[in-house]
Amino acid sequence: MTTLTRQDLNFGQVVADILCEFLEVAIHLILYVREVYPSGIFQKRKKYNVPVQMSCHPELNQYIQDTLHCVKPLIEKNDAEKVVVVIMDKEHHPVERFVFEISQPPLLSISSDTLLSHVEQLLRAFILKISVCDAVLNNNPPGCSFTVLVHTRDVATRNMEKVQVIKDFPWIVADEQEVHMQEPRLIPLKTMTSDIVKMQLYVEERAQKT
Amino acid sequence: MEDVVLHCQSGSAARFSSLLETTEKLLEPFPCRTPPVFTPWFPAAADLRLPLRPARPAPVISSSAGLLASDSRAHTHTAPTEPHLPENKPQKHDVDTDKRCDRPHTETTARPEETLSVSETPNHLLPASPRHRAERRVTDLPQKNTESPIKRSWSVFTQRGVLLDSSQSLSRRFHHMVSVHRLHLRQRAKWVISEDNCGTAQDIEQVWRTLSRSVRSSRLPTCNANIQRERAEIWVFCDVLCSEQVGRFLKEELQLSGRISLSVHRLGNVFSM
Numbered sequence: 496m497t498t499l500t501r502q503d504l505n506f507g508q509v510v511a512d513i514l515c516e517f518l519e520v521a522i523h524l525i526l527y528v529r530e531v532y533p534s535g536i537f538q539k540r541k542k543y544n545v546p547v548q549m550s551c552h553p554e555l556n557q558y559i560q561d562t563l564h565c566v567k568p569l570i571e572k573n574d575a576e577k578v579v580v581v582i583m584d585k586e587h588h589p590v591e592r593f594v595f596e597i598s599q600p601p602l603l604s605i606s607s608d609t610l611l612s613h614v615e616q617l618l619r620a621f622i623l624k625i626s627v628c629d630a631v632l633n634n635n636p637p638g639c640s641f642t643v644l645v646h647t648r649d650v651a652t653r654n655m656e657k658v659q660v661i662k663d664f665p666w667i668v669a670d671e672q673e674v675h676m677q678e679p680r681l682i683p684l685k686t687m688t689s690d691i692v693k694m695q696l697y698v699e700e701r702a703q704k705t
Numbered sequence: 706m707e708d709v710v711l712h713c714q715s716g717s718a719a720r721f722s723s724l725l726e727t728t729e730k731l732l733e734p735f736p737c738r739t740p741p742v743f744t745p746w747f748p749a750a751a752d753l754r755l756p757l758r759p760a761r762p763a764p765v766i767s768s769s770a771g772l773l774a775s776d777s778r779a780h781t782h783t784a785p786t787e788p789h790l791p792e793n794k795p796q797k798h799d800v801d802t803d804k805r806c807d808r809p810h811t812e813t814t815a816r817p818e819e820t821l822s823v824s825e826t827p828n829h830l831l832p833a834s835p836r837h838r839a840e841r842r843v844t845d846l847p848q849k850n851t852e853s854p855i856k857r858s859w860s861v862f863t864q865r866g867v868l869l870d871s872s873q874s875l876s877r878r879f880h881h882m883v884s885v886h887r888l889h890l891r892q893r894a895k896w897v898i899s900e901d902n903c904g905t906a907q908d909i910e911q912v913w914r915t916l917s918r919s920v921r922s923s924r925l926p927t928c929n930a931n932i933q934r935e936r937a938e939i940w941v942f943c944d945v946l947c948s949e950q951v952g953r954f955l956k957e958e959l960q961l962s963g964r965i966s967l968s969v970h971r972l973g974n975v976f977s978m
Binding site: 532533536552554555558561562565577579640641642643644645646647650654655658664665666667668669670671673674 | 755756757760762765
């Protein structure tokens with residue numbers, strides 16, 4: 496077993512790769528389960544050895560990829576505290592927030608087993624929880640859209656440069672109304688603790704969706 | 706405080722003084738501790754700071770209610786989801802697209818009531834990345850002549866109104882090709898319509914519009930299609946079983962000139978008409 500620190504070259508990158516790969520799958524699945532997009536654009540695939548629904552719409556796929564590509568440097572530097580998938584109604588008020596709270600230990604022990612099997616099992620459990628979360632959530636109003644918010648550990652504007660990875664994919668500070676929800680209901684979905692990352696997922700659901 | 710009377714059994718003086726001492730201690734007022742000010746754990750400091758979000762909104766994809774398919778299978782074109790490439794790197798379409806479209810239908814499942822979707826993302830919502838810039842360059846020019854500001858780049862065809870006769874006749878030449886290459890009849894195949902097939906009377910955009918109109922009438926079984934504006938090509942995907950029928954339809958309905966070729970994943974071009 497090898498012990499690495501955050502300063503070691505590839506550690507942050509490894510964690511960011513794993514998390515971004517997971518977040519991509521999770522975002523697709525959330526959009527499918529919460530019916531943000533027509534189900535016809537989704538195809539069944541296999542990830543972490545479980546079936547997942549992935550969009551096959553090029554523009555949507557590109558949007559998600561671009562978003563995560565920009566988030567990756569923040570995760571790599573351990574600057575991202577939360578990645579939030581916000582589902583908004585027609586008036587762009589949030590109705591649901593899927594909050595991925597991420598925390599990385601300063602020291603870690605890495606072995607190939609840790610990375611490949613244990614973490615995968617933990618992430619699989621997240622995916623399974625997302626796929627059945629509609630059972631504990633109320634239906635969303637029609638015409639919903641989504642956005643991805645990144646809460647940084649430091650003031651957002653200080654991280655603006657880090658996130659502007661793609662030239663034509665600018666980032667801005669979110670509006671207050673996009674972030675805060677009135678009387679949210681908190682639904683914890685899953686938490687994981689591994690040697691390389693700790694993460695918890697919960698949903699904040701607006702009490703009155705319509 | 707009122708007087709406290711202590712009743713005890715008679716005994717030694719030492720025991721009595723010890724008892725008195727204990728009693729006095731018990732009667733001392735309780736120490737009062739000021740509780741610390743309650744600080745709620747929520748919202749955390751990070752919650753008070755506003756997060757970052759992409760400036761561009763997510764694409765809007767609406768389900769075309771009037772065109773919902775009634776069949777139980779979905780045919781969706783899977784666009785290439787290549788990893789992030791450097792900006793000036795050309796887009797790789799062929800491999801990914803072919804891989805996915807060559808899947809037998811049984812691998813693709815979707816909710817039956819919503820098998821047809823039409824992308825209605827307006828051009829101004831498209832990212833201004835080089836791959837989209839190329840598309841814009843092509844689409845901007847003829848835009849003056851088009852009726853609708855929305856330009857679709859891909860379509861999913863429904864099977865509504867199309868009866869798939871499993872015993873439909875394949876030509877001897879096509880049948881031979883199928884058996885030589887050992888193709889599965891449900892395997893996906895791709896017709897490629899290039900600019901050369903459009904002749905002089907029409908261009909690729911006009912052909913694409915005609916093809917898109919055919920979506921409405923659902924005359925192409927098992928098909929989905931997209932336009933590759935960078936390549937000036939239209940790709941029409943269908944089952945091998947229906948590909949000859951689809952090819953004939955394309956040639957006649959779109960008034961194509963020259964030969965159009967049918968390709969399947971790994972083998973490349975296997976047939977032309």
